[in-house]
Amino acid sequence: MSALLELDDVSVTLRGPRAHLFAAPTPIRALRQVSLTIAAGETLALVGESGSGKSTLARAITRLVPAAGQARFDGIDILKADRAGMRRVRRGLQMVFQDPYSSLNRRKRIADILMEPLKVHGVGDGAERRRRVEALIAQVGLNTDMLQRFPAALSGGQRQRISIARALALQPQLVICDEAVSALDVSVQAQILNLLGSLKRSYKLAYLFITHDLGVVRRFADRIAVMHAGRIIEVAPANLLFAGPLHPYTRALLSAAPHPSRDRPAPARILLPGEPVSALAEPPGCLFAKRCLHFRPGLCEKSDPPLVTQGANHQVACHRAREGVPAWMDDAATGGLTP
Known part of the structure; x- marks a missing residue:
């Protein structure tokens, strides 16, 4: 399966706080040499704690923040593309944000919101755009009478459906969903996930699905x-x-995620000590070492382990895993967890 999106050593450095008024801003390494691929029609979930850099990666891919490295979408290097190249990228790559209310123009009716990307990219005439907007609103499970409403008149789930419809207006190949269901009730989450799955099959979409909930x-x-x-x-x-x-x-x-099976007992909860590493005071070695229950002195604090392949289709960045010993096998601190 061919790669639709390829990320090679994508890094983002942000301006941090100043030590004093005349000091230079402290650089914050928000992304560190991220390499990923997403194939056409594939759903890749990106998970991690809040503040781990997931949304920053989405914004780097869409060039909303400056980044170094390479990010190729359908053969176009996003980070170096000119205006014409980015126009092609934005037609094939769309994004659904976490908060639909803040990402939708509150002063525009839903019909105008959905028609805007079609106008910007010169798709069809007025009649053709209206037909496409009506088809879009139906595909996300809403009635056409909502087209004359403003975002404030809709529920959270309905606004998120509008955001998805807007993302689909240009028939993209890849949609980035940045915490697209985290602000919704559980029942509405299920509806949106079912909708995304149905749209994936209908449009042969690929997703980068960002969430903190495994x-x-x-x-x-x-x-x-x-x-x-x-x-x-x-x-x-x-x-x-x-x-x-x-x-x-x-x-x-995984131990913190809901366990759906009634036939097997839920795994014991693993509580990590300490706090996530601060971007302002990075320790040498593995950035997870101070919270790791399997830390080995003399090994883990020496270098940050690279991402290497272990077995078929499994990559991991862990010194212990590179020794061929899964971390959960030899430490009773995890409560005797086994897969």
Whole structure:
């Protein structure tokens, strides 16, 4: 399967606080050499704690923040593309934001919101645009009478459906969903996930689905990438990751996710000590070492482990995993967890 999106060593450095009025801003490394691929028609879930860099990666891909490295979409280098190139990219790559109310123009009616991308890209005449807008509103499960309403007159779930309809207006190949269901009730989350799955089959879409909730993507994602402190630390097919994670951080995230099976007991909750590493005071070595229940002195504090392949289709950045020993096998601190 060909790669639709390829990220090679994508890094983002932000301006941090100043030590005093005349000091230079402290640089914050929000992303550290992120490399990922998304194939056409694939759903890749990007998971991690709040502040791990997930949304920053989405904004780097869409060039909303400056980034270094390479990000190729359908053969176009996003980070170096000119105006014409970015116009092609934005037609094929769309984004659904976490808060639909803030991402929708409150002063415009829904019909105008959905018609705007068609006008910007010169798609059809007035009659053709109206037909496409009516088809879009029906595809996301809403009535055409909502086209004359303003965003404030809709519920959260309805506004998110409008955001999805707007993202689909140009018939993109890839949609980035940045915490698209995290602000919704559980029942509405299920409706939106079912809708996204149906639209994926209808349009042959690829998704980059960003979330902090592993339970949401258990049945939705084809592959899962785990992000910690601005870098990818584990990538695997969803069923393989849930069955046997190789990184201690991933295992802790999985222990916090809802367990759907009644036939098997829920795994013991793994409570990580300390706080996530600060971007203003990065320690040497593995950035997860101070919270890791499997820390090995003399190894983990020496270098940040690279992302390497372990077995078929499973990548992990962990010194212990590179030794061929899954971290959960030899430490009673995890409560005797086994896959």
